[in-house]
Amino acid sequence: MSRVTIKEIARRCGVSPGAVSYALNNRPGVSEATRARVLRVAAEMEWVPNRAARQLSAARSETFGLILARSAQTLVEEPYFMGFVGGVESVLAQQSYALALQVVANLGEEIATYRKWVAEGRVDGVIVVDPRVSDPRIPVLRKLGLPAVLVGDPALADRMPCVWIDSTAAMDAALDHVASLGHRVIARVAGPPEFGDVWIRDQAYDAAAQCLGLTAWTQHTDYSAVHGADATREVLEVVPRPTAILYDNDLMAVAGLAVVQALDLHVPDDVTLVAWDDSPLCRITHPRLTALSNNVVGYGAEVTRRLLDVLAGATPQAHLYATPTLRIRGSSGPPPRG
Amino acid sequence: MSRVTIKEIARRCGVSPGAVSYALNNRPGVSEATRARVLRVAAEMEWVPNRAARQLSAARSETFGLILARSAQTLVEEPYFMGFVGGVESVLAQQSYALALQVVANLGEEIATYRKWVAEGRVDGVIVVDPRVSDPRIPVLRKLGLPAVLVGDPALADRMPCVWIDSTAAMDAALDHVASLGHRVIARVAGPPEFGDVWIRDQAYDAAAQCLGLTAWTQHTDYSAVHGADATREVLEVVPRPTAILYDNDLMAVAGLAVVQALDLHVPDDVTLVAWDDSPLCRITHPRLTALSNNVVGYGAEVTRRLLDVLAGATPQAHLYATPTLRIRGSSGPPPRG
């Protein structure tokens, strides 16, 4: 229990607590000599500012909030998040900011939590993930005046500051890839349509397919492995059978691969598979999965930096973080002849 | 910004702020009539206690800490954690406690963070995960007087309160399973030996193998998919070749399966595979993986409840949470003849 307070430091330095505060916060009001002395004594005594006290008087909590509106069980299946959170932390740690991470069941609870946080003065800003089409959280946050950065496309952000990755360009790259291999009939196993990111990809997929003259359709799922497997089975029963399947995440792609192999079909000879969200999973299957790769950790870090910018008074902007890179691996090849 | 303070409530009720505090905290000192009136007005005004103020005066932060000493990249690969964190949250939310989650690079930083947290008065207690053999964090936490619950075996806890799952019984079940199928030569692809849990399993594995008269050895890895694959390759080159392989996590098991198949061996006809940490991953491969399953979400919840007990003054104890269940699936079968 370090009971070292600035009062104690003040006593030792023979100055008032106020002066110590100025010195420690690098503000004018004390001479350089005094400042140096205070800093030395504070370091000697291993003084650490009391968060609650600082928060109470300064009306800043030095904490960012991040809410995941998913069931705990879903989170087990989504390696994506931990990487993102890790990226967020890496930036926050440098600023001695803290992260309040909350897991709730749905958007309603998420909104209620924002309200509570504002009332409690718990967070200075929030990172909003999994944007929906016409996301109800955006007007609420705006009205609450809670600084926020949306992790998603500007088309979903309604002028709220956001950081996004170019899903449209990525989708183009993926379809170009399969089309150039000669595929003409393709299917896509997508996430839930209410997710903004899925919606963006839906648009991009349809547009690119039409542009390339492909026969292409989409099967929506809940992102889970089980539904990914089911969707793969359904998709493979359609006539004409698709010769390439795109997946909206890695887990469904891996599940799909197992289904294809269980049906005694071969990858890539009979079907080409392409995954979104590259992860170690895509590299441990046999064959390895072609995937759209992006740096989740870096993404989390970038979003956090932008939120710090917003706090510092930057004008709201949309920032493109990156375009996913298509990593071509063993799961893609030309379509079977015939 | 709900600027509703107890002072405001006091004014409206015509009593002093102190009385309001007594009323709101269900403490003696006010009449039932007044208490009811205060509660009504507080609800009407949507009063929410200011965390910082309460923390400052009550010297409780109503926050638990959880530090993950792993690289952000590792976390991407470990779905385990999000489920655990989700379980923790589910209990904390009911108590309106908060969780401070920090991701750091190593144990040294983790210890430094505990020190900082104590100095800042940031947390009331911590959940300690990934216990090591002779874990350096335990004496530090003890000296700091920071309440903690260790997630791991009592043998690793040095009398610190802990919640554990019975790895020894689980290992026995796994070895019984493969032995009863007729396997006599088995290998184990394990995690890093400095991890306490791995160490416990090492002991259990050796003991059970000797007891059953099996030829058994262990290959240690860093838990990653890549090393899991490498270890599988090495293990399969040993003469006599093992007919069954046990893995310390699901990711390595999936990677191992791909390696086995790439070598044109068949599961389970040529090799039986058994995974630890059952997850959707184990159910989407072909064949599905036999695995030791335990409820990670419930585990997190239980640990959190125990920490609340410790805060409430319970005597330090070791609590057995569960014994993992062996889920037998398509990846296990009798050894090949000859």
Place this chain on the structure above:
DNA sequence: CTGATAAGCCGAACCGGTTAAGTTACGACG
């Protein structure tokens, strides 16, 4: 030598709660 100016520091209020100590009113009891 005087008066203006500003740097440097002090004291105190304040943030929004909690809580020990003090006050008042009322009923019971000798």
Place this chain on the structure above:
DNA sequence: CGTCGTAACTTAACCGGTTCGGCTTATCAG
């Protein structure tokens, strides 16, 4: 009828910082 005890509040100190008005003292122009 006076005294004492107690329920019901009020007051004020306190937690550990931040911040602001004002007081000293040194500096310098006039």
